[in-house]
């Protein structure tokens with residue numbers, strides 16, 4: 001099979017699977033399977049690919065046509081210009097979550113030796129980004145998922161943050177309590193109700209359920225995260241929470257009544273939806 005035929009076949013199979021941008025994904029998967037840069041895929045359509053590359057490509061196309069996320073097939077996702085390893089055990093870090101990291105970096109700026117804690121690290125993209133861009137800070141994080149923590153630990157090592165990032169398994173802040181008090185606490189909790197599983201993109205269903213779905217109401221989980229963070233926050237410290245975008249109103253209302261914080265400041269994303277809640281002790 002040559003590159004032109006492979007791209008056509010891939011595009012057709014992805015389109016049949018309902019993949020939103022089949023041309024782009026077919027080209028990325030072919031590049032991944034062959035190791036060839038995009039320029040070659042375009043410039044040399046008649047170039048033959050070997051049987052092993054063809055098998056790798058068709059396998060990747062089969063997975064993508066079944067709506068497996070590209071990040072899981074490629075094994076990598078970019079976040080704040082760094083590549084993070086991604087498997088089926090972690091949520092792929094989303095572009096909108098970069099706002100949470102920006103707020104955290106703003107909060108640690110000027111605080112020498114700031115202490116930062118994240119509940120629910122997933123791939124570790126946030127703790128690594130903060131440790132890399134605030135080299136003076138101590139950073140720690142938790143996750144309920146041991147499999148996610150293995151991926152996070154790999155990303156911490158790959159990005160050379162091993163000495164300054166501590167990862168622990170357990171529920172929210174509990175495993176980190178002895179490492180406080182913290183200047184900055186942050187979390188991007190699972191905020192889709194289980195009964196809404198039928199409404200999410202098919203790709204999301206390939207991500208770990210514990211990273212996507214919350215038991216009960218998201219507002220209850222946010223209120224618990226805020227209430228349990230409060231005793232671990234240093235004076236003047238901040239809690240930063242990623243919000244569910246357009247569906248944030250009940251969450252913000254629940255955060256307003258958690259004792260011990262000033263009225264939350266809400267930062268909007270580029271689409272104008274509430275994206276980060278900033279709660280100051």
Ligand SMILES: C[S@@+](CC[C@H](N)C(=O)[O-])C[C@H]1O[C@@H](n2cnc3c(N)ncnc32)[C@H](O)[C@@H]1O
Pocket residue numbers: 090091092093094097119120121122123124125126142143144145148170171172188189190191210211212
């Ligand atoms: C939405 S993902 C966020 C992952 C990563 N922080 C990011 O923003 O890309 C939520 C993460 O929280 C973890 N998690 C869910 N419930 C938790 C709990 N009670 N305690 C600690 N981690 C939890 C999940 O396993 C998952 O890795």
